[in-house]
Amino acid sequence: MGALKYLAEEYAAIDANFLQFCASHGIFSVEDFLIHDVYMLVASADQVSNSDQLKQVINQLLSVIETYHQPWMNGLVxxxxxxxxxxxxxxxxxxxxxxxxxxxxxxxxxxxxxxxxxxxxxxxxxxxxxxxxxxxxxxxxxxxxxxxxxxxxxxxxxxxxxxxxxxxxxxxxxxxxxxxxxxxxxxxxxxxxxxxxxxxxxxxxxxxxxxxxxxxxxxxxxxxxxxxxxxxxxxxxxxxxxxxxxxxxxxxxxxxxxxxxxxxxxxxxxxxxxxxxxxxxxxxxxxxxxxxxxxxxxxxxxxxxxxxxxxxxxx
Known part of the structure; x- marks a missing residue:
């Protein structure tokens, strides 16, 4: 899925504020987001003024990633x-x-x-x-x-x-x-x-x-x-x-x-x-x-x- 900024073109909620918040935690791509501790990310969001908005986007991003999940393949494939x-x-x-x-x-x-x-x-x-x-x-x-x-x-x-x-x-x-x-x-x-x-x-x-x-x-x-x-x-x-x-x-x-x-x-x-x-x-x-x-x-x-x-x- 690549860099988060590319998702911003399709999902308005992933705005500049969310991208800046992610960047402050070393998150620049979907892969970075996946390996980051989501609970710690939510806890960090609680410390800023627009915490509710950030947490909503975190949940939305998790849902977006789920839709892209690749199906399982058997051994023959x-x-x-x-x-x-x-x-x-x-x-x-x-x-x-x-x-x-x-x-x-x-x-x-x-x-x-x-x-x-x-x-x-x-x-x-x-x-x-x-x-x-x-x-x-x-x-x-x-x-x-x-x-x-x-x-x-x-x-x-x-x-x-x-x-x-x-x-x-x-x-x-x-x-x-x-x-x-x-x-x-x-x-x-x-x-x-x-x-x-x-x-x-x-x-x-x-x-x-x-x-x-x-x-x-x-x-x-x-x-x-x-x-x-x-x-x-x-x-x-x-x-x-x-x-x-x-x-x-x-x-x-x-x-x-x-x-x-x-x-x-x-x-x-x-x-x-x-x-x-x-x-x-x-x-x-x-x-x-x-x-x-x-x-x-x-x-x-x-x-x-x-x-x-x-x-x-x-x-």
């Missing part, structure tokens, strides 16, 4: 959707595709975790280049100002394996198929995702095969310190929206996440246990600097055993 609509996208790296039995699956959120310089961003460039060159639209959300058109050009040239006018045309086509957004906070990220959702739902012929967020942890981690409830709610909202985009529009979603110190100094993926449940697939990266060989290991997958691994080289 889900299986047919998986086999007919959720394809594998080749990463352009043979060892990766073999490990993942074909590549990145549409409908899945795949998380790449690893320490700095473990190859996460380079793999994002590799996948984006291969999909943009051969399959279609890529949305690359860049939180660290690290997107490199030059690197994309190098990868496309290497994959195509040729020179001259023909490869120049392929490079131009691949560049046109990559839509890059620079975002530097979680609110900008949510805005881009909601815009993407709205565009996918309203424009016939607009097709995105791959969404990349490099890195999602740099946007979310600063909000989680000190038991910040709003930060946690925003994190869950991002995860819910990514899963919805992946499933409804048959998109492969890739996010990168850094590592933090855990018990006894061991490294673990950032963002905690709540985020751990968001990605369908979690892959951990490593880098042997002595040999310049990179490694990837499956930490989590819906239908593959954890611990399977592969090595690769980034040219």
């Amino acid at each position: 889900l299986l047919e959707d998986r086999e007919q609509n959720k394809h594998c996208l080749s990463t352009g790296c043979n060892s990766f595709d073999v490990l993942l039995q074909g590549g990145l699956r549409e409908g899945h959120v795949t998380e790449l975790v690893g320490p700095s310089s473990s190859g996460k961003t380079q793999v994002c460039f590799q996948v984006a280049s291969n999909v943009a060159m051969k399959l279609g639209g890529v949305v690359f959300i860049d939180s660290g100002n690290s997107f490199s058109p030059t690197r994309i050009k190098q990868i496309v040239t290497r994959i195509f394996g040729s020179v001259g006018n023909q490869v120049n045309g392929i490079i131009q086509q691949a560049m046109r198929n990559i839509e890059c957004h620079a975002v530097f906070d979680i609110y900008a990220l949510l805005n881009v995702l909601h815009q993407l959702k709205s565009t996918l739902e309203s424009q016939d012929g607009y097709k995105v095969r791959l969404v990349i967020i490099d890195s999602v942890s740099s946007l979310i981690a600063p909000l989680l310190g000190g038991g910040n409830a709003q930060g946690h709610a925003l994190m869950v909202s991002v995860g819910y929206l990514l899963k919805k985009l992946a499933d409804r529009h048959n998109i492969a979603v890739v996010v990168t996440n850094h590592m933090v110190s855990g018990e006894v100094g061991n490294l673990k993926p950032a963002l905690g246990e709540s985020w751990k449940n968001i990605p369908h697939v979690r892959l951990q990266f490593s880098h042997d600097h002595a040999t310049n060989v990179y490694g990837v290991c499956i930490l989590k997958h819906p239908f593959m055993a954890s611990g399977r691994s592969a090595n690769f080289i980034i040219p």
